[in-house]
Amino acid sequence: IVATMMAAERLGGGQARVIKQANSGDSVAGDRTRVVGYAAVAFTKSPSVPGQEYALGKAEQDRLLEIAGKSVETAVKQHTLYSSSDAGLPSLVQERGAFVTLTSQGRLRGCIGYVAPLKPLHETVRDVAAYAATSDERFLPVAASELDGLEYEISVLSPLRRVKDINEIEVGKHGLVIRKGSREGLLLPQVATENKWDRLTFLQQICEKARLAPDAWKDPEADVFCFTAFVFGKGKGQKGH
Incomplete structure (x- = not known):
């Protein structure tokens, strides 16, 4: 994915739009217990506004932090993916890359993200929060007893x-x-x-x-x-x- 983004950047294509997502389980004879994912993505030139910095309002920040917390709790306790929503906030539907960093008592506990803007922001945060808690190979998976002590930091990427x-x-x-x-x-x-x-x-x-x-x-x-x-x-x- 990063290699494709780099090639697109060289050609001036800085904005990604997902055209279609699917996995091998979607076929007629597909086995949904073991799948391979596929995506078709269009990279286009993105209009820029001089001097304008990307920002999210308090409502968007609060919603994403809520999604991150619920996603981690669901992944740790139920071993499944939390079902998130944009809560009617348009900026959370925009496709952007993001990272979620988990810390506990000032120490890093997990950090994973998507560089490529392949999903709506609320889904990206949901995914990477769960992965940071359960799939960061540098650490053991977060235990249920640790949930109350976790701190969350979200980085939304340009x-x-x-x-x-x-x-x-x-x-x-x-x-x-x-x-x-x-x-x-x-x-x-x-x-x-x-x-x-x-x-x-x-x-x-x-x-x-x-x-x-x-x-x-x-x-x-x-x-x-x-x-x-x-x-x-x-x-x-x-x-x-």
């Missing part, structure tokens, strides 16, 4: 933009994606701020996240992209990046 000059990267504003061959990595904007990294350290860390040499960003075969994120959370105050 489209990726190719970095042509590293001086374009603004620490605290931009997140980074790097891809070289089959290896890729992503770091959210707030990670650099929380760790007090400068631009060079941020570049080195994104390389290490992708299991590349610290200076791999200099390689002509490496693709580096930046993005912004609107970040808000429960129990941490709300903030935009």
